[in-house]
């Protein structure tokens with residue numbers, strides 16, 4: 001090497017160009033070192049330096065005059081030649097996978113094994129002649145003439161090694177371009193184009209013997225590639241700007257957001273989350289379950305989460321109500337998607353929840369008021385439809401109820417009986433014992449009627465001492481039988497009044513639908529006529545004017561106190 005350094009040199013435009021490119025490349029590498037971090041930065045810088053080494057050796061090869069020295073510098077360029085695609089492949093993989101952590105020392109060492117071995121093969125070529133053949137030598141007898149290399153089998157083996165890394169690089173960026181969208185896809189497509197340039201230069205050199213200044217054009221094409229990459233990464237700042245913008249967006253969010261890694265540690269929290277948790281510093285890496293607000297709830301949610309679905313949970317504190325949305329942070333790999341952690345988005349729904357509660361309160365109040373109004377309405381209706389003395393329905397309700405029962409009887413084709421009841425000699429009772437006594441008797445009679453009726457029957461007080469019964473489903477015989485029971489029962493019943501025990505009897509007239517009338521008036525007229533008959537027949541009896549009715553009451557009046 002010393003001999004070659006001391007041997008003759010010649011400097012021309014090609015040497016000057018190579019020197020300028022090399023110095024420019026080193027300055028560029030220095031500038032990149034001082035720039036903001038980006039994925040794969042270390043390997044990018046190593047690739048830069050390897051490339052500069054390659055160009056520097058190529059420059060020395062061009063500048064030296066002696067053919068042996070030219071071959072010596074060519075041999076010295078090989079560590080750079082093989083390292084460039086090696087580091088390039090690693091850099092691209094790290095870049096598209098967003099790997100920011102430096103490569104482990106062991107991996108780094110394994111990467112330099114290839115370049116060193118190939119370098120040793122080149123250096124030992126004078127002994128085996130398998131890298132460059134015996135016909136390797138100056139193109140002409142002119143001093144400083146470029147060397148024409150005869151490539152041996154080891155050269156092609158080294159080329160295959162290099163092409164493997166270059167193919168990997170191209171595959172990595174192509175895949176990234178295909179799996180991404182929009183501006184990212186354009187970014188990666190530019191990577192593909194830039195990656196293709198040294199490929200083309202190298203194929204031109206190895207396959208077609210194209211040379212620049214008598215040497216391999218690949219290192220010069222690499223300079224273009226490096227500048228283009230530097231511009232794409234640091235000039236466009238695509239992957240630099242986005243995280244910053246995302247961070248700003250996260251900080252600007254009014255809702256708390258937490259990012260948790262696979263070990264359940266909080267690795268990111270925006271201002272809103274820190275404010276809610278009352279935290280200032282030293283929170284990074286804290287276990288989610290130890291997070292001051294909702295920690296254990298969120299941890300429980302994390303443990304039972306279904307990875308496919310967003311989780312929703314409403315949590316309450318004195319601060320308010322929060323709806324939690326949980327989403328997996330995943331990365332696509334060759335083996336499928338890998339979960340890197342979870343993002344927990346706590347949406348502040350306090351206003352909505354308070355509005356909901358107020359609405360529910362207002363609804364409950366309205367419902368309560370509605371119930372009161374309904375009940376008052378019912379009471380009013382009851383009062384309007386009921387007789388205040390006996391509590392029985394009055395005449396006003398008769399039309400409505402009879403209409404319903406008649407419709408049912410028609411629908412079900414069942415009989416319907418109607419009975420008119422009048423107390424006997426009630427005027428006399430009033431006159432003898434007073435009106436209040438009479439009222440007591442009326443109340444007791446009402447009770448007597450109620451306890452002797454079926455649940456389907458209805459009784460009305462339609463006048464002073466007049467009652468009306470509707471007996472659905474009862475034909476004339478059944479109605480007569482039941483009225484007789486009532487009549488007999490009343491006649492035998494001692495009635496307690498405020499001034500003593502009284503006895504009272506009743507007379508009843510029956511009418512049957514549809515035989516004696518189709519509407520209420522017709523039936524009432526028929527019942528009234530029968531009642532008249534009962535009175536005329538001596539009172540304390542039940543009468544029916546139905547010709548066919550074998551009403552025993554019509555022929556054989558029940559004896560009572562008359």
Ligand SMILES: Nc1nc2c(ncn2[C@@H]2O[C@H](COP(=O)(O)OP(=O)(O)OP(=O)(O)O)[C@@H](O)[C@H]2O)c(=O)[nH]1
Nearest residue numbers: 422423424425426427428430435436438439464465
């Ligand atoms: N105590 C009381 N008496 C009433 C009430 N309404 C009507 N009366 C009385 O009931 C009596 C009805 O008598 P009348 O219709 O003449 O007949 P009666 O004395 O019952 O005789 P007959 O019906 O023929 O058996 C009258 O004296 C009315 O004043 C009431 O609410 N309370």
